[in-house]
Amino acid sequence: MSRRARVLPGFSLSLGIAVLYLSLVVLLPLSALFLRTAELGWERFYRIVTSGWVASAVRFTLGASLVAALLNVVVGLLIAWVLGRYTFPFARVLDAVIDLPFALPTAVAGIALSTLYADTGLLGGALSSVGFRYPWPAWRGFERGWREWPIEWTVYDRISLAPLGVVVAMAFVGLPFVVRTVQPVIEDLSRDVEEAAATLGASRLRIFRAVVLPELAPALLTGFALALARGLGEYGSVIFISGNRPDTEIASQVIIKMIEVNETGTYADATAVAVLLLGASFALLLVINLLQRAAARVRSDGAAG
Template sequence: MSQRSRVLPGFGLSLGFTLAYLSLIVLIPLSAVFIKSIGVGWDGLWEILSSERILKSLQLSFGTALIAALINVVFGSLLAWCLVRYTFPGKRLMDALVDLPFALPTAVAGIALTSLYAPTGWIGQYLTPLGIQVAYTPIGITIALIFIGIPFVVRTVQPVLSDIETELEEAASALGANRWQIVTKIIFPILLPALLTGFALAFARGVGEYGSVIFIAGNQPFKTEIAPLMIISRLEEYDYPAATTIAVLMLVISFVILLLINLIQAWASRRTGRTVK
């Protein structure tokens, strides 16, 4: 029997090219960061990581990214549901606007949000008399991360919703299930792997976001100073060990969180028998 022809080269060549590509693009740069941070020694490493200013910036970056990702999971799912299940005027325009944060330069997004929520901005001028300040606070940072993270959830959940057969819901309704039971027992378990994927992508993007945040954050030390800004500041001061150490800590924390999310996603996929493509 003749061997079936393949469009791509054989397994050995493909695997070798893949490993070489990943090594050059991902593994070698990350290894260099780890090696540079280890060079400061344990005492220097502890001194850098025990800095209150650095710890506050890490807490702010991860905390706001987590809150923004959770909000995006809720409202991104609702937006995806409307785009899939309903027909209304302007649907195509709304569907296109979802991808706007992907195409819009992050600096432009930061400037636009700051002009809206600043004390003299279009929206901020009405919030300030109420004692609500958005710009130059963690609230403003969270809004910026929601803006840049919403497409990840919508575009991850939308295809899964499209594949769900409405007959399942109709059958459950015919058997006596109410709307809440249909959502929690049928729709949510199917969507869970996609929701976790969208959450992970939005969270990862939020942790490392810089351009859209620095304008609306105000960059006040111990208050609105994000971790990526700390890295940039240390690089400008030629303090490369501190910059690489902060980067390594962010990388390790992000990796652990994403690993846990992937484990939960794999468990949810086994339960439902579906995988996120």
């Protein structure tokens, strides 16, 4: 019997190289992180991750990442729809600009955003001159940690050195994940069903809700999860626009401070916060994957019916 031709000959060799590379780049560093955290013991680990300082930073990071990811889903869907469905001048230029946050150093993005949205910046100054205001939830009494309650709303009149600036920075780095996840699906969508629905008298909103959105739902969930996870671990683009303020401190800043300042913690303490963020990212990705499978199952059942 003749052997089947393979593009990459040698399954064992290819698999071994893949597993070795994955272990060196991903698995071993994560294992070292958990092993270093295990040195703390459960009691100290619990005390660190439930302290008011860590709880405040993690809460703010989760909230800002969630707002940025939801914003990217809406705007990213619109951008992906324009790029996937329409032909217009400079479309390739716009398509290339979407990938700019991938190539641009995050520190450069942070400096650019902080300059633009500062009180003396082009957009920040213009918004300040028209009396721009927005509320943001804040927790008081850091000594209570995760049990802190109730939420107090603080009104801000600026973007830079304020929570909205952090959201803008996270939206900047997370937008390509949504666009690049949804755009191929939009390009592959058949327009026959949309045209048939329009012929039967369906409105544009109903066509989008009943025909297009179910097809895009798994891709949107994937893009949302990637943008959210990217926001949770962001540091470079946020550090400049947020400043060193307690009300805009993200979890990555807490980790850096624990490493750099001996009075506030140690390297092992920093790994405890890192493990907390890693666990949150894993949990979010797991939930999103389960939702994707459920959406795919419902779509397949609907097609079979």
